[in-house]
Amino acid sequence: MKSLKAQQHPLSKIEYELEVLDTPINGLSFADKLADSNLFPLSPTQIDILQINMGKMCNQVCKHCHVDAGPDRKEIMTRETMLMILEVIKKGGIKTVDLTGGAPEMNPEFRWFIEEVRKISSEVHIIVRCNLTIILANPKYHDLPEFYKKHHIEVVSSLPYFTAVKTDSQRGDGVFDKSIKALKMLNEIGYGSEGSDLQLNLVYNPAGAFLPASQEGLELEFKKRLKNSYDITFNSLYTITNLPISRFLEYLLRSENYDSYMEKLLDAYNPVAAANVMCRNTISVGWDGYLYDCDFNQMLELKVASPTSQHIADWNQKSLLEREIIVKQHCFGCTAGAGSSCGGATA
Amino acid sequence: MKTYYNPEDLKKFGKIGDFQKSMADKFFDYYGEVFQEGALTAREKSLIALAVAHAIQCPYCIDAYTVDTMEKGCDEEQMMEAVHVAAAIRGGASLVHSTQMMSKVKEISM
Ligand code: SF4
Ligand code: SF4
Numbered sequence: 157m158k159s160l161k162a163q164q165h166p167l168s169k170i171e172y173e174l175e176v177l178d179t180p181i182n183g184l185s186f187a188d189k190l191a192d193s194n195l196f197p198l199s200p201t202q203i204d205i206l207q208i209n210m211g212k213m214c215n216q217v218c219k220h221c222h223v224d225a226g227p228d229r230k231e232i233m234t235r236e237t238m239l240m241i242l243e244v245i246k247k248g249g250i251k252t253v254d255l256t257g258g259a260p261e262m263n264p265e266f267r268w269f270i271e272e273v274r275k276i277s278s279e280v281h282i283i284v285r286c287n288l289t290i291i292l293a294n295p296k297y298h299d300l301p302e303f304y305k306k307h308h309i310e311v312v313s314s315l316p317y318f319t320a321v322k323t324d325s326q327r328g329d330g331v332f333d334k335s336i337k338a339l340k341m342l343n344e345i346g347y348g349s350e351g352s353d354l355q356l357n358l359v360y361n362p363a364g365a366f367l368p369a370s371q372e373g374l375e376l377e378f379k380k381r382l383k384n385s386y387d388i389t390f391n392s393l394y395t396i397t398n399l400p401i402s403r404f405l406e407y408l409l410r411s412e413n414y415d416s417y418m419e420k421l422l423d424a425y426n427p428v429a430a431a432n433v434m435c436r437n438t439i440s441v442g443w444d445g446y447l448y449d450c451d452f453n454q455m456l457e458l459k460v461a462s463p464t465s466q467h468i469a470d471w472n473q474k475s476l477l478e479r480e481i482i483v484k485q486h487c488f489g490c491t492a493g494a495g496s497s498c499g500g501a502t503a
Numbered sequence: 504m505k506t507y508y509n510p511e512d513l514k515k516f517g518k519i520g521d522f523q524k525s526m527a528d529k530f531f532d533y534y535g536e537v538f539q540e541g542a543l544t545a546r547e548k549s550l551i552a553l554a555v556a557h558a559i560q561c562p563y564c565i566d567a568y569t570v571d572t573m574e575k576g577c578d579e580e581q582m583m584e585a586v587h588v589a590a591a592i593r594g595g596a597s598l599v600h601s602t603q604m605m606s607k608v609k610e611i612s613m
Contacts, residue, residue, distance in 0.1 A: 317578065319580075321578075322578055360576075362574075364573070366570055366573045367574045368574070368576075369546070369574055370575075370576075373544060373545070373546055374576040
């Protein structure tokens, strides 16, 4: 399977994607719903988390990927951009550095960057969104678990289900078995056991046009099934709703599920989740250094509405805190039911 | 093509109160409470509902509880096992009545 970009699919054109996402659902926009909850315009509360997209290159080509990542994507962050990010971290205030991609580990500067962050602070919390299979993809990645441990990194990994059929249908043939092997490697060095400060958290997202189950109940089920079948342990399960952008949007349109999925998200709008959306305390940095309200807005190329501080080189905390967060219909994915964020449910 | 069942009608379920409000209100209150987390989990109740939907062969309920069980984190195997429970009880209910047939046969046979 190729990325939408490599297929030259119409949805790889942002204008087309935005045209779809600008259409009201049953006459309503996300901004209307926010206004009903007295949250419009949506504003940041603080900037605690810097989520850094190290590039679109990935060893997998998952069907639902909102990054349209894959081996054919060559856009990755340079050391020069990372140096500018380090300058921002040096200023203090950032509590969490959250590394994502693509497979962030495929960026040749990945380890260097983490080592530099640790030189600045042993306190700042570092998260790596690791797709698990990368650990086994090449011998040069086999020691990643040791590297994560050394730098006290929280590992967050997708595992859409505790069975191979459902996992592979979303993430590709053989992904489940490799993920299980990688989880065992992480467990062996102390990740994911109860009470361990080496955090291993899993991400569940539905394999289709439906909403995620309750985080609590599903976490118990995942724990039981992974322990009984594979002797695997982990700390928490984060349930995440699929947002209608990029490859998941392509799936929704192709399978004619788009309208009913959007209605479902709209019907499940939860004002508590809306107040807690992750863009209120996060800034997302693109591979080329531009700043966004979140990783989703990044993929839609909607740069922060803070004209003097749109690139990491021009970081201006005050102006970023005064910005309005850009919202469109895809945002309904963050506010449905128990809410959804990179850290799971929000309400 | 006109059919007796229209998937769009499922969305109108809540409107049954337009013709008789107090009974509909009571029903939906009761319905809501039944499916809440209780001695049985909401997930278990959803699987029971899926099985019953097949036993009573209601297309609306089958659609609704297929989505609901998936949104409760169930997988296809669990869902199909639930339908087999319905099938086993339905089949068993027919077969167990054969004891009546057998008794009657014995009663009227030499
Ligand atoms: S979802 Fe993650 S692992 Fe899958 S293709 Fe996208 S970036 Fe890669
Ligand atoms: S999609 Fe991004 S901007 Fe929209 S609500 Fe979610 S986090 Fe905020």
